[in-house]
Amino acid sequence: xxxxxxxxxxxxxxxxxxxxxxxxxxxxxxxxxxxxxxxxxxxxxxxxxxxxxxxxxxxxxxxxxxxxxxxxxxxxxxxxxxxxxxxxxxxxxxxxxxxxxxxxxxxxxxxxxxxxxxxxxxxxxxxxxxxxxxxxxxxxxxxxxxxxxxxxxxxxxxxxxxxxxxxxxxxxxxxxxxxxxxxxxxxxxxxxxxxxxxxxxxxx
Amino acid sequence: xxxxxxxxxxxxxxxxxxxxxxxxxxxxxxxxxxxxxxxxxxxxxxxxxxxxxxxxxxxxxxxxxxxxxxxxxxxxxxxxxxxxxxxxxxxxxxxxxxxxxxxxxxxxxxxxxxxxxxxxxxxxxxxxxxxxxxxxxxxxxxxxxxxxxxxxxxxxxxxxxxxxxxxxxxxxxxxxxxxxxxxxxxxxxxxxxxxxxxxxxxxx
DNA sequence: TATAATATACCGACCAGTTGGTATGTGGTC
DNA sequence: GACCACATACCAACTGGTCGGTATATTATA
Numbered sequence: 001x002x003x004x005x006x007x008x009x010x011x012x013x014x015x016x017x018x019x020x021x022x023x024x025x026x027x028x029x030x031x032x033x034x035x036x037x038x039x040x041x042x043x044x045x046x047x048x049x050x051x052x053x054x055x056x057x058x059x060x061x062x063x064x065x066x067x068x069x070x071x072x073x074x075x076x077x078x079x080x081x082x083x084x085x086x087x088x089x090x091x092x093x094x095x096x097x098x099x100x101x102x103x104x105x106x107x108x109x110x111x112x113x114x115x116x117x118x119x120x121x122x123x124x125x126x127x128x129x130x131x132x133x134x135x136x137x138x139x140x141x142x143x144x145x146x147x148x149x150x151x152x153x154x155x156x157x158x159x160x161x162x163x164x165x166x167x168x169x170x171x172x173x174x175x176x177x178x179x180x181x182x183x184x185x186x187x188x189x190x191x192x193x194x195x196x197x198x199x200x201x202x203x204x
Numbered sequence: 205x206x207x208x209x210x211x212x213x214x215x216x217x218x219x220x221x222x223x224x225x226x227x228x229x230x231x232x233x234x235x236x237x238x239x240x241x242x243x244x245x246x247x248x249x250x251x252x253x254x255x256x257x258x259x260x261x262x263x264x265x266x267x268x269x270x271x272x273x274x275x276x277x278x279x280x281x282x283x284x285x286x287x288x289x290x291x292x293x294x295x296x297x298x299x300x301x302x303x304x305x306x307x308x309x310x311x312x313x314x315x316x317x318x319x320x321x322x323x324x325x326x327x328x329x330x331x332x333x334x335x336x337x338x339x340x341x342x343x344x345x346x347x348x349x350x351x352x353x354x355x356x357x358x359x360x361x362x363x364x365x366x367x368x369x370x371x372x373x374x375x376x377x378x379x380x381x382x383x384x385x386x387x388x389x390x391x392x393x394x395x396x397x398x399x400x401x402x403x404x405x406x407x408x
Numbered sequence: 409t410a411t412a413a414t415a416t417a418c419c420g421a422c423c424a425g426t427t428g429g430t431a432t433g434t435g436g437t438c
Numbered sequence: 439g440a441c442c443a444c445a446t447a448c449c450a451a452c453t454g455g456t457c458g459g460t461a462t463a464t465t466a467t468a
Contacts, residue, residue, distance in 0.1 A: 009417060009462070028321030030234035034454060045455080046419045055454065105324060112378045116320045117232035119381035120309060129382045156398075163379060163388040164395045171375025174316045175367060177323035178333045184367040191368045195399045213436075213443060238428060249429080250445050259428065 007042045013051040015041040020062045025108045029059055029117050029125075056122055059114060063128035066110040067135050074139050085146035086200050092140060093189050096169065100182040108177070112170045133166055140165045151200050168192050211246045217255040219245040224266045229312045233263055233321050233329075260326050263318060267332035270314040271339045278343050289350035290404050296344060297393050300373065304386040312381070316374045340373075341366045355404050372396050 007015055019041035023032040034055060038048055052058040074080075079091025099107045115129035137159075144158035172185025197204060211219055223245035227236040238259060242252055256262040278284075283295025303311045319333035341363075348362035376389025401408060 006418095012418070026324050028232065028234055030232055031321060031325065033452075035452075044419050045421095046457090047417075049455070050417060050419095108320075111382065113320050115382045116312075116317050116378060117235060119384070120230050121235065126382065126384065130384070133379060133382045160388075160391040160395065164392050166379055167372055167375030167388065167392040169375065170378035171371030171373065174320060174374035174378070175337060175370055178315065178319045178330065178337045180323070180330065180334070184364075184371065187364040188368050188371040191364065191399070195395070195402070198399070198402045211444090216444070237426075239426075248445050250432095250447095251443075253429070254442090254444060 012041070012043045012047040015043060016048060016051065016058065017062055017065050020058060021066065021110060022105075024062065024110055024113065025105045029114050056124060059118070059122065059125045060128045063111050063114060063125065063132055067128075067132040070132075071135050071139065074136075085143045085150070086196065086202060088143045089140070089147065089196060090193060092143070092165075093193050097186055097189050100172075100176070100185055104176055104180070104182065107182070108173055109170060112173060136169075137162045137166055147200060153199055156199070164192065211251075216245070216247045216251040219247060220252060220255065220262065221266055221269050224262060225270065225314060226309075228266065228314055228318065229309045233318045260328060263322070263326065263329045264332045267315050267318060267329065267336055271332075271336040274336075275339050275343065278340075289347045289354070290400065290406060292347045293344070293351065293400060294397060296347070296369075297397050301390055301393050304376075304380070304389055308380055308384070308386065311386070312377055313374060316377060337370055341370055344369045351404060357403055360403070368396065 016037065019037055020032065023037060023040060034045065034048060037058075038045055048058070052061065074092070074095070077091070077095055079088050079095065082088045082091060111129040111132035115126055118125040119129075120126075141158045141162035144161050148156070148158050168185075168188045172182075172188045175184040175188075176182045194204075196202070220241065223241055224236065227241060227244060238249065238252060241262075242249055252262070256265065278296070278299070281295070281299055283292050283299065286292045286295060315333040315336035319330055322329040323333075324330075345362045345366035348365050352360070352362050372389075372392045376386075376392045379388040379392075380386045398408075400406070
């Protein structure tokens with residue numbers, strides 16, 4: 001209740017986004033109230049509306065921050081320096097499987113969760129979610145383009161395969177939430193890897 | 205506003221669930237208020253709380269109704285009478301692709317949308333969503349069990365493949381909502397079909 | 409370099425409208 | 439006339455958002 005130590009000047013915005021990430025992942029966007037959010041961030045309503053014009057604006061900032069953070073995380077990972085693009089794809093999948101070891105709320109996707117609610121009610125949030133998906137897509141696609149250049153597959157585009165990765169990630173999250181267990185998501189990545197091995201003729 | 209023609213006696217509950225299905229698909233569960241819901245159903249708050257103990261109870265009833273409706277729809281489809289189980293799987297995928305021709309809100313999944321928001325905040329709604337996913341899973345799995353009996357694939361279970369179908373459906377919806385376009389979902393089904401053709405040795 | 413002027417960051421009380429939920433009344437049906 | 443299926447009226451708590459104010463930082467000026 002009573003704030004004993006104040007949030008240092010200049011940190012309010014970052015703290016609000018951090019708190020929003022946690023709350024939205026747990027309860028969704030609509031169910032996250034600004035009062036709860038500000039309390040969790042240790043900040044007042046005044047601070048909120050100084051940094052964000054509306055709850056919707058916070059949502060956009062949250063998703064954009066999410067895009068940046070996750071993008072940087074994947075870009076920084078060691079598998080990116082593997083010489084073989086197909087191995088990089090397997091490295092990506094392996095990382096994804098590792099992430100599934102965390103609690104469900106911690107591997108839930110901010111963009112995916114939010115766009116389920118807001119795709120019709122908020123133009124700007126849907127657009128932000130599209131940017132987020134697109135960013136993840138680009139990462140995988142770059143490896144796929146290389147892989148397909150070395151091993152062309154008639155009728156299969158890097159774009160559509162990259163989408164399949166995203167579909168597996170997002171669908172896996174939904175099933176994990178429903179079952180309270182990450183194993184269906186885990187299995188989906190296994191199947192995706194097996195599909196890639198069949199396509200690129202890479203037996204395990 | 206003013207109710208000109210009243211909802212016939214005995215229909216309130218069904219109308220509420222129907223209206224909830226539409227609103228929840230468009231705006232999510234939390235963002236759907238009881239006032240809006242009752243107005244859309246042409247019914248008063250008194251009717252609502254006569255049939256449902258709480259908003260959460262309506263959510264559970266909505267998801268269970270969804271499970272029943274979709275289950276009946278898939279069970280009734282002609283592809284189920286095809287002699288070959290693998291052909292039935294292709295028939296299922298073809299039907300899924302047809303459904304993608306509708307507006308996004310109309311192929312959005314009530315269970316998937318709701319569980320994204322409520323998996324941590326409502327035990328009963330998460331359980332209802334699990335029942336829904338499980339029901340869809342069972343349908344596909346029954347064909348997969350037959351297919352695997354005729355054409356065994358070491359290391360691949362009907363259960364995990366059935367999950368993959370659900371993952372493709374749910375993930376496809378998320379991507380479609382984000383992009384405002386069903387094509388990534390469509391492509392995911394194409395890849396899934398190609399994967400099955402490779403596994404079961406069924407070239408197109 | 410001291411100081412005035414201005415911009416930034418944040419506070420917290422307040423507001424009107426909405427929220428899920430309740431208590432009680434009423435008309436139709438058996 | 440009892441019961442069921444709703445309608446009506448109402449409520450406290452909460453909702454996103456506003457607004458006047460203050461403390462701190464930045465820049466301009468002399």
